[in-house]
Amino acid sequence: MVGAKKSPKRRYATRMPVAARREQLLDAALAVLDRDGYRGLTVEAIAAEADVTRPVFYAAYENIDALHNALLDRTRNAALDQAMHVLTVSGDPRDVDAWILNACGALIDQVVEHPQVWKPVLGVTHDAPRVVRERIAATIELIHGYLTTGLATGIELRGGPDVDPDVLARLTLSTAQEFGRLVLEQPERYPKERLITALQVMLASALPHRTE
Amino acid sequence: MVGAKKSPKRRYATRMPVAARREQLLDAALAVLDRDGYRGLTVEAIAAEADVTRPVFYAAYENIDALHNALLDRTRNAALDQAMHVLTVSGDPRDVDAWILNACGALIDQVVEHPQVWKPVLGVTHDAPRVVRERIAATIELIHGYLTTGLATGIELRGGPDVDPDVLARLTLSTAQEFGRLVLEQPERYPKERLITALQVMLASALPHRTE
DNA sequence: GGCTGAATCTACAGTCGTGTCATATTGTTG
DNA sequence: CAACAATATGACACGACTGTAGATTCAGCC
Incomplete structure (x- = not known):
């Protein structure tokens, strides 16, 4: 649900159009929220949960707000x-x-x-x-x-x-x-x-x- | 109530025994809490509110917990x-x-x-x-x-x-x-x-x- | 199969907070 | 008034997070 197949030697995450990425990030954020509360809901954590780097987040959303x-x-x-x-x-x-x-x-x-x-x-x-x-x-x-x-x-x-x-x-x-x-x-x-x-x-x- | 007279050229805060300092820091913490919520309740903010530097805090309390x-x-x-x-x-x-x-x-x-x-x-x-x-x-x-x-x-x-x-x-x-x-x-x-x-x-x- | 733009990554600079030194100041005591 | 112990300070080394720029890779199209 959170996404990204674990191809063992993948270097780049599979690509997605912005809209899809947004949805995926929302799902990831929900997972983090459930696990760590709002305190843990950082860009870093969300990106990690989605198995992606932070710049990908910033391409989808302006910031955490x-x-x-x-x-x-x-x-x-x-x-x-x-x-x-x-x-x-x-x-x-x-x-x-x-x-x-x-x-x-x-x-x-x-x-x-x-x-x-x-x-x-x-x-x-x-x-x-x-x-x-x-x-x-x-x-x-x-x-x-x-x-x-x-x-x-x-x-x-x-x-x-x-x-x-x-x-x-x-x-x-x-x-x-x-x-x-x-x-x-x-x-x-x-x-x-x-x-x-x-x-x-x-x-x-x-x-x-x-x-x- | 929060403490420290503002002698215009004071370089060091007036000294206090640890016990008194603890009370003063608790008061300062309450003030910060009321103003900024728990999110703002940092050692830095408390120390500033008490008009004191952070090491003073650490002399009184182990840490923020x-x-x-x-x-x-x-x-x-x-x-x-x-x-x-x-x-x-x-x-x-x-x-x-x-x-x-x-x-x-x-x-x-x-x-x-x-x-x-x-x-x-x-x-x-x-x-x-x-x-x-x-x-x-x-x-x-x-x-x-x-x-x-x-x-x-x-x-x-x-x-x-x-x-x-x-x-x-x-x-x-x-x-x-x-x-x-x-x-x-x-x-x-x-x-x-x-x-x-x-x-x-x-x-x-x-x-x-x-x-x- | 190569090109090319879109999407991703690595790496860096900046901010804010923690916790701990050695050093400077105080005020009290003899 | 001099010395000393208690107290406060500035400065440093970390660590976590934000946000960005330029290099790198991917995927679809000719």
């Missing part, structure tokens, strides 16, 4: 798509508790399935540089916006106590993120079923079925 | 003390919802009052090196232990639905942390009252008064 942005473009789009999918697939928003439950469950599935997409978003990749943090924060903010709108609608339609949808959205998000982290870091101790069951019990005692 | 540990000793003790204070001051644990509410409120107060203690714990200081992260994680784990025990007792005494105390403790902690972050980063948008009120409403609709 450019690569950060390219990586974020790929990841952010993926994360946003998946998040939106989670938000839209979780059933009737009027059923607030069932909806939150479904959304958390769906998110856990996505996280388990695409950890490399979600690790940075969940802050499991700890030493992110400023650019990365800012863009991730913006993404979270975007999702929070959608979530607030959806919850506000649901709360209004449901009637009952006057919950602050903005804060509820924050807590839902931070709960989902916490679940994501737990599943990523201690999957044996916190399997999906345990988390979902626990949340279900809490929500069941929390939002008594509305009396329509 | 030693300073990290010393800083953590100071901070961790403070955070732990404050957290324990929060846990014990929040009233009768059998009244689970009131207790959580009080605890979150008390934590917000502590965070606002001692931001430099809580920023690293809340992950607001983003680029912490491994040593720091591990020790903070251990502290959180410790608090989580106490919290789980307390909640388990409360849940049992209260009777009612069989909530998973471990997961509830995780969510309570992550909620408190989210509140802390919100108060630190957007104090106008999320003042303490708003957060507490919102939580109160949710808990009120959540845990109907037990029927003793």
Whole structure:
């Protein structure tokens, strides 16, 4: 996946047009990121991972920040798509508790399935540089916006106590993120079923079925 | 506070015994940390902040990791003390919802009052090196232990639905942390009252008064 | 099979941070 | 006030990374 056949006496790496090289470097960068964190994500390390020399990197990207942005473009789009999918697939928003439950469950599935997409978003990749943090924060903010709108609608339609949808959205998000982290870091101790069951019990005692 | 009077033609910094120098360097390190994050927390920067040359640093601490540990000793003790204070001051644990509410409120107060203690714990200081992260994680784990025990007792005494105390403790902690972050980063948008009120409403609709 | 441009490599210069000398200064003590 | 021990300093040797220029090789085309 990272590329370059190991012909034993190869002197020059196999050649690639810039576009292809860019993709390959992104893959290499992801591998390095997963192994060494942002601290280890240097031009040198990426080039080595791709089995190539540094000038090749600079032919593809202006500098490391450019690569950060390219990586974020790929990841952010993926994360946003998946998040939106989670938000839209979780059933009737009027059923607030069932909806939150479904959304958390769906998110856990996505996280388990695409950890490399979600690790940075969940802050499991700890030493992110400023650019990365800012863009991730913006993404979270975007999702929070959608979530607030959806919850506000649901709360209004449901009637009952006057919950602050903005804060509820924050807590839902931070709960989902916490679940994501737990599943990523201690999957044996916190399997999906345990988390979902626990949340279900809490929500069941929390939002008594509305009396329509 | 950071030290060294600016006598205009001073050639050598005023002298200090090692112990005093250590304290001064810790203060300087905190200032640098607040300004530039862990990424900027280098021996060079600390020494400059203390208006001293690097060899002085090395006379006080073996290397930067030693300073990290010393800083953590100071901070961790403070955070732990404050957290324990929060846990014990929040009233009768059998009244689970009131207790959580009080605890979150008390934590917000502590965070606002001692931001430099809580920023690293809340992950607001983003680029912490491994040593720091591990020790903070251990502290959180410790608090989580106490919290789980307390909640388990409360849940049992209260009777009612069989909530998973471990997961509830995780969510309570992550909620408190989210509140802390919100108060630190957007104090106008999320003042303490708003957060507490919102939580109160949710808990009120959540845990109907037990029927003793 | 050779040409030729595109892609890669080697090698260098520059920056920033670490850690450790021998040397210079201080301020305290007799 | 002179000497001495404690303390601070400038300067050096490293090491890791960035970014670039000129030489080298490859791959496709005639």
